[in-house]
Amino acid sequence: MADSVPTELIEEYRQRQRELxxxxxxxxxxxxxxxxxxxxxxxxxxxxxxxxxxxxxxxLEEIDHHVATGRLTFPYIPGLLSYREAPLCLKAxxxxxxxxxxxxxxxxxxxxxxRAGIACHLGVELGLPTIGVAKSILVGRHDPLGEERGSxxxxxxxxxVVGMAVRTRTGVTPVYVSVGHLIxxxxxxxxxxxxxxxxxxxxxxxxxxxxxxxxxxxLPTDAP
DNA sequence: GCGACAG
DNA sequence: ATCTTGTCGC
Numbered sequence: 457m458a459d460s461v462p463t464e465l466i467e468e469y470r471q472r473q474r475e476l477x478x479x480x481x482x483x484x485x486x487x488x489x490x491x492x493x494x495x496x497x498x499x500x501x502x503x504x505x506x507x508x509x510x511x512x513x514x515x516l517e518e519i520d521h522h523v524a525t526g527r528l529t530f531p532y533i534p535g536l537l538s539y540r541e542a543p544l545c546l547k548a549x550x551x552x553x554x555x556x557x558x559x560x561x562x563x564x565x566x567x568x569x570x571r572a573g574i575a576c577h578l579g580v581e582l583g584l585p586t587i588g589v590a591k592s593i594l595v596g597r598h599d600p601l602g603e604e605r606g607s608x609x610x611x612x613x614x615x616x617v618v619g620m621a622v623r624t625r626t627g628v629t630p631v632y633v634s635v636g637h638l639i640x641x642x643x644x645x646x647x648x649x650x651x652x653x654x655x656x657x658x659x660x661x662x663x664x665x666x667x668x669x670x671x672x673x674x675l676p677t678d679a680p
Numbered sequence: 681g682c683g684a685c686a687g
Numbered sequence: 688a689t690c691t692t693g694t695c696g697c
Contacts, residue, residue: 497687499688532688534685541687563686573686594686632686 460531469536473572479580480566482635485558485643489513489585492651493556494660495545495578498668501677504528504541507668508548510556511660516651518663522551523671534594535569538577545578556584558639558647560661564588565634565644567611567619569595579637586636587644588619589661593632603627608645620645624652631656 495508503525510520524547530540541563549559564573565588575588596613598621605626611619611634619634622645633648635641651658657665 497688499687501689532687534687537686568686588686590686592686595684 466533466536469539470570473536473538473568473570476576476580477566477571480571480576480635480637482566482640483638484640485585485638487557489557489647491519491554491556492558492560492647492660493549493552494560494562494658494664495548496562496661496664496668497541497544498665498672499528500672500675502528503672503675504544505668505672505675506541506544506548507664507671508545508552509660509664509667510552510554511651511663513651516653516659518660520553521663521667522548523667524548524551525671525675537563538572538574542574542577542581545574546581549578549582559584559586559636560648560651560658561586561588561636562590562661562665564590564594564632565619565636567594567596567613567632567634569613571618573634573636575634575636583638585638587639587647588632588634588636589648589658590632590634591657601630606649617641622648624649624658625654625656628656 561575565575579586601609607623
């Protein structure tokens, strides 16, 4: 199992995140994405399986995938998820044959206590546009949003708009979209909707999730 | 001091 | 997220 982290070190990791937040660039995409990737991690004991998948746009067909497996050393600590999952995610993404134009990460981007969620971490590390698409809120609040697909409501934390609650399917619980790197919030919302068809989450994200899950299932449960 | 807390 | 089967509902 992952070890605990000394409280004095926690603050060092937080400081690194504050620095990472300054490296994040929020600006319009330079190129219309034609290759969109998604990455997700499945946990199994102290092992993690990260799956990266690449899809074409607008046809939304899978063209590649890569899986990376490894032991998780860092524990799950709210706000410090990157240190636990990003290394494996980077390994999976770098295994793709072609560099994607946009990456969807499972978790927050700037909608983070220090504006440095895992999507920011991956984006800055790779120098590629990234979006955080989370299934629940880490920080911030938002007003109720319409029931129709496409309805949105700003996610506000510390009097700052850090993301957007987005209804990707009519009548379904919203997802929380935020900028990771090299994209604007409006574009992040737009591309999240463009890649979401029948379900709550974007197709590439769903595929990455299932691939990581089935791969992890073939691995033996570890010994404490 | 008391909750909240991505995956 | 994980540990886990069936079950209620569109």
